[in-house]
């Protein structure tokens with residue numbers, strides 16, 4: 001048989017989880033590596049840094065046009081001078097902002113060169129402005145001014161386009177990242193859900209295995225291991241309280257004949273009916289178990305020999321009185337019982353079991369369908 005297809009569900013889910021988590025981690029890593037240059041910059045702020053000098057460039061053009069009409073207007077000269085002082089500050093601000101972006105310098109080099117050229121010509125423009133104030137015609141100023149304005153306008157326009165494009169790319173990256181993170185969270189939630197299901201299943205199976213390991217499947221009673229789980233506790237309680245603990249071993253008489261005459265399934269049915277009869281005659285605190293084959297056991301805490309004798313005699317009578325209908329086959333079933341009691345002494349469970357077994361042996365020896373009690377000085381009949 002191909003073992004590959006026989007792996008347990010938990011193993012398959014674990015493998016699937018690991019693969020999926022690995023793929024998600026690699027995909028996220030690759031994506032982040034690719035987009036990291038778009039994520040580190042605040043392009044929106046830089047776009048604002050470029051728009052502001054663009055406005056001043058417009059003001060510069062309008063001032064230059066006004067010089068045609070009013071070359072000696074002192075207010076105009078002052079406004080123009082003011083604009084000239086601001087231009088280098090803007091250029092510095094934009095240069096600084098660009099140097100902080102992860103953009104390749106080649107992308108904005110041409111624009112920066114134009115800005116630089118404009119800045120270099122500013123002293124000449126200031127000198128021309130001074131000459132106008134002294135009465136010279138504005139022609140030189142207007143000519144040089146438009147050349148500078150042209151450089152500024154083109155440089156800022158180019159930068160504005162570049163930064164808008166980068167800002168748009170950044171937005172797309174952020175949107176994809178948000179979708180990626182949402183998907184990752186969804187995958188993690190699904191995986192956690194699967195993991196919970198597997199854990200619940202394992203827990204359920206663990207409980208089932210535990211139950212089965214302590215239960216006799218045929219009769220539904222506890223098995224030998226189930227009974228042994230209680231013995232330490234019951235002995236300890238008995239020794240602490242000083243109250244007696246009794247044990248009865250119950251064995252079906254000539255059960256082999258039932259199997260031989262009516263078959264194994266009929267024998268199973270008899271065992272089940274006897275198990276029910278046992279349960280019907282004991283208290284809730286008593287521990288009933290099938291030790292194996294056709295042998296049962298009842299541990300009776302806080303029960304002296306006389307009390308245990310009453311219970312075992314009731315069990316014997318009840319089984320003997322069971323009808324053919326109960327068994328499903330025309331058979332008369334009886335049981336032999338061996339009884340032993342410990343009273344606050346140092347006896348071990350093995351000793352108690354051995355004494356009950358001796359008594360059972362005596363019950364069989366004396367003709368079956370009876371209760372024999374293990375007495376301190378040899379066994380005695382009920």
Ligand SMILES: Nc1nc2c(ncn2[C@@H]2O[C@H](COP(=O)(O)OP(=O)(O)OP(=O)(O)O)[C@@H](O)[C@H]2O)c(=O)[nH]1
Pocket residue numbers: 218251252253254255256257259263264265266267268271292293294364368
């Ligand atoms: N149907 C059935 N038979 C079982 C089961 N376990 C043990 N047996 C049978 O129980 C029979 C026990 O036979 P013996 O040990 O000779 O005991 P007995 O025939 O009851 O005779 P005494 O105990 O001496 O009265 C055997 O035939 C086993 O095969 C079981 O789970 N189901």
